[in-house]
Amino acid sequence: LMPNRGNGITLLANEHGDIGNNILNTAVVTVPITATQTFVAGLMPSFGGYEVQQSNQMLTLTHNLLYDFSDPGSYVGVGWNYTPDGSQWAFKFMVGNEQYRTYGSVTQTGTNALGDPITTSNKIPTLTARADYTWSSALDIGGSFNIGRQTLSSAIDATTGQAVYGAGGQATSSGGYFFFGEVDASYTAADIQYNAEVDYGQQQRAAYNGGNAQWYGFSLLAHRKFNAPVVGRMGVTARYDLLADSKNGGGGGGVALNGNGMDPYNGFGIGADCLANSQANGGLGFECKGAVRQDVALDLLFYPTQQITVKVEYRHDWASQKVFLRN
Template sequence: MRKKLICLLVAGSLPGIAMADTTSDEIKALQAQLNSLQKEVKQLRAEVAAKPKTVAAAPAAAAPAAPAVAAAPVDISSPDYGKSQATLTNDQVDAMKQQIANQQLKVDSLVDAQNTGPIAGLSVTGYIDPTYVYNRDLSSSSFLFANHESSYDYFNSTFGDIYLDIKKTFGVGPMAPSAEITLMPNRGNGITLLQNEHGSTGLDILNTAVVTVPVTATTTFVAGLMPSFGGYEVQQSNQMVTLTHNLLYDFSDPGSYVGAGVNYTGDSSNWAWKFMLGNEQYRTYGSSIQTGTNALGDPITSSNKIPTFTARVDYTWSSALDIGGSFNIGRQTLAQGTDAQGNPLPGVYGSGGVAPSAFGTFFFAEADAAYTLADATYNAEFDYGQQQNAAFNGGQAQWYGISLLAHRKFTLPTVGRMGVTARYDVLADTKNGGGGGGVVLNSNGMDPTNGFGIGASCLANSKANGGLGFECKGAIHQDVALDLLFYPTQQITVKVEYRHDWATEDVFLHNSGSYGKSNDMLATQFIYAF
C-alpha cells in the first residue's frame, strides 16, 4: 500500500510534460495516465470506506485524542505481515483529486490547441537534393544546388534545389478545407516558367499554391496555381525513382495552370475525375501581344481570351494497377520576334518568325498506367499533341512519344536497402521542323542543348541553296536512363544515374562548337527529406 501511495503522489505532482509538444500521441498518453490515476483513487476511496473505524478509549486526564484513522485488517498470510501499513486520509484523497483535475485541465487545453489553435492542422515538409552532374557534350562537371539558372534543360531541371511544402488544414475530418503552398527558390515554376501577360517570368520562389474546399463527400472544389494532370511522373525528387525526368515530362506534358476546378470521386472508389478551367499553361495572367501601333505610335495589343480546359480520369483496376488519362484543349500564345534593341516586332511570330498568327489552338492527350506490387513498380505513358502555327516553318506542330519505366527495390547484406531503375523514352517532333508543346526552338529552328529541332547539317545545306531550313524535318529524340538508389535511412536517398540521349539529327551542341547526334550524362544526387 505504501508503494502504491508513493506512486500516486509522485504521478499527481508531475508537471504537464505534454506542454512541450502538442502531438496526439503525447496527449493520448497523458490522458491514459489520468484515467489510471482516477481508477486508483476510486479504488483507494472504496478501501478506506470499507475499513472499520476504531476509537481509542483515553483516560479522563489524558490529552485530547488524535483524529481517528482507518485501521487496516491484519492478514498473517500476507508477505507484508509484520510491516507497518500506510493509511490514507480523506484530506489526502481530496488533494490527489485536485492534482488530477489540474492535469485534466492541461490535457483539455492541449487537445483544444491541437484542433483549433494557430498551429492546428499545420504541416511543413520538404527536401534538399544537391546533385553532381557530368555532361559530355558540354564538357561540364559541377554541383547543381540552389543555382539561379533560368533555362529548363533535361540535365538541369527540377533537381539540385530546395523544396518546401506548407499545408494548413482548417478543422478535422474529410470535409475540412485546406490551403497548400509549395516553394522552390531556383528550379520551380515561379523562377523558370511562370509568365505575366507580356511573357516575362516573375523570378519568384512560388511553385504551386492550391486551396481545397470539400463540397460534398464526393466533390471537392480547388483553385490556384496547380500542376497539370498529365503523365505518371511527379516533380518532387524524393518521390522519383530516377534522377532526371523522362522526355515526356520535360517536353511534352503541359505545365502548371492558374485556374479553378472540381475533383469528383464516384460512389465506387474505382473511378476518379478531375476538371479544371484556367489560363493557358505557365501564364499568371491572360497573355497580351503587340500587333501594331496607332497614329501616335502607341502599341495596339491583342489578348488571348480563350481559356484552357483540362480533365483527367483514373480507374483503379486493382490494389496494384491504376490506369488513367488526361487531355487539354485551348489556345496558346506564340513567341514574338524582337529587334536588336529588344522591342517587339508586330507581325513576327513563332521561332521561325513566319507564323501567320500570334496564337494557335493547342490540343494534348495522354494515357498512362502504374503497376505497383510489393517492391516492384512499372510505369507506361503515351502522349500525343498538336499546336497550330507553332512549328519552325509556321505550320502545325505535332508530336508523340512513349515512356516506359521499371523499378525494383531489394536488400543486400552489406549495403542494406537499395533499388534499381531502367527507363526508355522517345519523343518524335518532326513535322514542319518541330516545335510546339514544351519544345522551344531558337531562330535557327534548333534546341541544341536538349536535342530537338532541325539538324545543323540540313540547315547548312538549306542556307547554301538560299533557303532558311524550313524544308528540314525535326529530330526524333530518344534516351535510356539507368539508376541505382540507396536508402541508408528513412530520410536519406542517394541516386546514381547514367543517361544516354540520341537523336535522328545532329542537334546536340558540343563544347567545341560542332554538332552531334548523341550525348551522355553521369550524375549523383543526395536527397534529405523532412
C-alpha cells in the first residue's frame, strides 16, 4: 500500500476510467517453481527503464521524463521470471492488460439505461519482456520491449451522437497497435552511480491529428555521495532528459493531450501560436508539430539519520513549442 507517485503511475486508470487516488500500488503473487524459475501474477510495474518508483530509492526528487511520459506504467497480468543457474543473464516475461488503461472504448451504440456510454473492452493482451546482463558487480545492462494493442480515449460527439476516438477526435478506430522498446544501463561502485536509458515507441492512431504517434528520447544521470563538514553524509545528483514527441502533433505513450492538442501542465503537444494561426485560417491545428521536451535536474541529498533522507532539487524544463501554461 503506497500512494501513487509520478505521471507514469497515476495514468493507471481502473475499469471505470477513473485515474489515480488509489493506494493499492502493487499486488503480486510469487510462486517459486524451481531454483531458477518463478511464476508471478497480479498488478505489477512495467519492466521499462532504470528508474525505480519508490521515492526513498530515488537519487532525485522528481522522476525523469522517460519514466513519466515514455515508459509503460503498470500491468495486471501473469509472468515468468527465469535466471539460468550460474549465468549472468536474467529474464522476465509477462502477458497482461494495457499499459495504462483497463477500461473500454465508447461504442457507436449510445448509452445504457443509466445514461452511461456503452463500452467495449480491449481483449488483446500486451506482451512485455526484459533481459538483464550483469557485466560485473558494478555494471548491469538491460533492455525491455512491449507489443500489443492500446485503447484510445473516446467520447460521444454531442452534435452527431456518434463516438469519436483520439485526442483530436480524428482516429479511425478505438485503438491500434502499440510498440515500445528501451535499453538501459546502471553502474554502481561505492559512492558513485551512473544511469543511462534510450527509448523508442509507436502507437497507432494515437497522435493528435489521428495519425500514428512516435516518440524517442534518452535520460542520463550521475550521482556521488561524500562527507561534508558540519552536515556530514550527503550526495549530489545531476540528470538530463530529452523526449521528442513531434510526429503528427504529438501524443501516444504517457502523453495525454486535450481537445486542443495540448498538455499545458506537462509541456507536450502543439504550440499555442501554431494553433492560433491554424484557427485563423479555418483549421484545427492538425498540421502542427508536437513538442520536443527537455529538462535538467540538480539535486542535493542529505542523510541526517539512517532513516531520513532530505532532498533539495532545482529543475528546469523547456520545450520546442509554446506548450506550457505560461509560454
